[in-house]
Amino acid sequence: MQRRDLLSLGAVALLSGCGFELRREPDYHFKTLALTGFVPHSPLAQELRRQVLRSPLKLVEDPNRADVIIDVEREIRDKTSVATTTAGQITEWQLRLQLDYSLRSAGGDILLPRTELRLTRDMNYSESAALAKEQEEASLQKAMQVEAVGLLLRRLAAVRLSA
Known part of the structure; x- marks a missing residue:
C-alpha cells in the first residue's frame, strides 16, 4: 500500500470517528408546498421550484x-x-439579494413570521474587462440565488405542523 493510500484511509477513519457527515437532503414534516407572492418569471421562484x-x-x-x-x-x-x-469610474460593486417571506399553513396558522433573508457579494470592476465582469456578475447572482433557496429549504425542514 502506498503512503498516499494510508493517509487517505487515515483521514477517512478520523472523519468517521468525529461524527462528520456530508450534508444530505433535509427531511420535511409535511408533504405539499405552495408558493405565493413571487413576481412573474422570478429566477428565485424558478430555482425554488x-x-x-x-x-x-x-x-x-x-x-x-x-x-x-x-x-x-x-x-x-x-x-x-x-x-x-x-x-468617477466604478472599481467595486456590491450585489444584493433581498427576500422577505413568511410561512403559514392552509388554515392560516403562522409557522414562521415575516423573515428577512439578505445576501450580498462584493465584486471588483474594471472597464477594460467589462464583458468578463458582466459574466462574473451573472455567476454571482446565480450563486446567491442558489444559496438563498438552500437557506429557505433548510428553514422549511425545521417547520413542524401542529396536529
Missing part, C-alpha cells in the same frame, strides 16, 4: 390544498457602487 422537484415535497398551485405556503412579500435584486476612482 427546481429544488423542490428534487425533494419528496409536492408543489401545488392552489394554496388551499398545501400543507405549507410560502408567502413572499418582497424580492429585490440590487447593485450598488461601493468604490470609485477620482475620475
Whole structure:
C-alpha cells in the first residue's frame, strides 16, 4: 500500500470517528408546498421550484390544498457602487439579494413570521474587462440565488405542523 493510500484511509477513519457527515437532503414534516407572492418569471421562484422537484415535497398551485405556503412579500435584486476612482469610474460593486417571506399553513396558522433573508457579494470592476465582469456578475447572482433557496429549504425542514 502506498503512503498516499494510508493517509487517505487515515483521514477517512478520523472523519468517521468525529461524527462528520456530508450534508444530505433535509427531511420535511409535511408533504405539499405552495408558493405565493413571487413576481412573474422570478429566477428565485424558478430555482425554488427546481429544488423542490428534487425533494419528496409536492408543489401545488392552489394554496388551499398545501400543507405549507410560502408567502413572499418582497424580492429585490440590487447593485450598488461601493468604490470609485477620482475620475468617477466604478472599481467595486456590491450585489444584493433581498427576500422577505413568511410561512403559514392552509388554515392560516403562522409557522414562521415575516423573515428577512439578505445576501450580498462584493465584486471588483474594471472597464477594460467589462464583458468578463458582466459574466462574473451573472455567476454571482446565480450563486446567491442558489444559496438563498438552500437557506429557505433548510428553514422549511425545521417547520413542524401542529396536529
